[in-house]
Amino acid sequence: MNLLDILTIDCIRAPLMATTKRAVIDELVDVLAAAGRVTNAPALKEAVWMREQTRTTGIGHGLAIPHGKGAGVANLAMAIGKPAEALDFEAIDGQPVQLIVLLASPPDRTSEHIQALARVSRLMTMEAFRRRIYASSSPQEIYDLLASQEKAPA
């Protein structure tokens, strides 16, 4: 799984306008919709929010990976948002979140969906990488960082 296959630079927003958990999810889904990756934005918002109710996707160390499956998603898509200020995502470690990676998947592509989730969460366990991506301020910077990581042998 190469994350660059599912991420385009127009799906990265830094800084985000939203300042709450729910609004951030809505904003990132709208980013995917604007890029033509999602046709039914309201349904996807609801799916991601429902998943969030099961258990927060704020997995600690300042990262949240909200995700959901939706009928209006043709191919696995990813959006990244960097909040203007770290925000509360009810993360498992109680820390505010500095980067939100949203994954949208077609309902029948569970395998890719899971691989992408695992890939993002594993990538972000590298502390040096995490620090650099949290320090970056523009979509281009975030994209380049990911690109350097995805091209390097995993």
Place this chain on the structure above:
Amino acid sequence: MTSPAIASGGLTLAQTEPGAIAVALLVFGVLMCLSVLGSRAFERRGVPIVLLFLILGILGGSEGIGGIPFENYHLAFRLGTIALVLILLDGGLNTSVSSIRSTLGPSVTLATVGVAGTAGVFALCARALGLTWHEAILVGAIVSSTDAAAVFAVLRGGRLRLKPRVQSTVEVESCLNDPLAVILTASAVAWVAGGATPGWSLLYEIPLQLVIGAVVGAALGWASVTLLRWSGVTTIGLLPVVTLGSAFASFGLATVLDGSGFLAVFVTGVMLGKGHIPYRRGVTRVHDALAWLAQVSMFLMLGLLVFPSRLWPVAGTGLALGLVLALVARPLVAVLCLLPFRFSAREVTFLGWTGLRGAVPIVLATFPVMAGVPGGERVFNIVFFIVVVSTLVPGATIRAAARMCRVGEPAPAAPEASIEMLSLRPLQGEVRMYQIGPDVAVCDAALREVSLPESASVVMVVRGGQVIAARGHTVIRAGDHAYVFMRPEDEPQVGLLFGQSAEG
């Protein structure tokens, strides 16, 4: 009918003792078994099982069919105290730090201001109903706290689940408010007995006692966790002995230092529960059993202590006061206490309704009798009625109340089978259970598609009554319970894919 122990009083110990203890164990054992047999019928009606034990105790007593003479208030107080220690230890073990933290404000307010307020409002009502000031204040102090044992029995024994914040408020309140009721009762008894007039000193003495109790409890809890982790005990049966010992020591030390022993025990329990002690689940289970044993024994004993013929004269007053407590004093004070905390009107209504009383007031009611306060036995009998009424009324209606106030939650179905890892040493792995919801990423995925961290693996899937081996082609469905083995530090990554978990 008299028991052999009394009838053969003139004989030597060697001749009487084996028989006496044998009869006592026989009768008590049969009562204990009977009470458990009846528990299902009670549970179905939502009546706290503890009342059944009480009734059996009365039946076994000197005026019932059992004919066991028991009028030793001192012994009842001592055994009752030990039983409460066991119950509060178990309560602490099962209470997470996060639930305490999230409800600290409301539960502490209910456990302090609420207890004092309930005692006050109740005393006024009792005076209006014809009790003397002495009696009214004594009874008010005695019945002022909700009971941990009754609350845990109803909330955890029954299949009732409340919204987490409501549930932990009720539970944490019931564990924290006994200390204040003890202090108030002791002061009231001292005052009625003609000694010290309670002055303003109570205003700093009470917080001081609570602080001492909390500090002693935390210190001994920490020491006990450290001891268990580093002592390298390999005999599993000894572990609960250590945890039990630390609870006893905690109660004793705090009380000797003029602190609240009951709070100390609860805090020790919380520390033990959150500390990574070896074989934790096994140890917790032992304490669950001990807490039940304590409850059964305590209520049977308190039943034995009651004489129906002495109850009748106070029946009317007792019943009326029980209703006053359940319908007026508790709801009024609870509503006022909860105003500053953002609870919905329905939640406040529910919290006001669930002021279950239990064994604590009955144990406290032995105070005035032991102190030789005039009318002490009358107080004891009135308290008995109040406890029965205020346990029966909210207890039997708690489910309906939860429904009406919409504070209940559909309890997730428990898996039909489970796996747990038992280990003496803290290991590098654990098994966690995930209940699969339709929204999580792994739902409808075959296990071979689920990329997990290197040292994690799904080990079993439970679907309804079926236990399924975790093979590559096994597909995870909504409603399944999946058991995943992992290193603790990998849990966030696993949880991202599987959703909500409970320890296996």
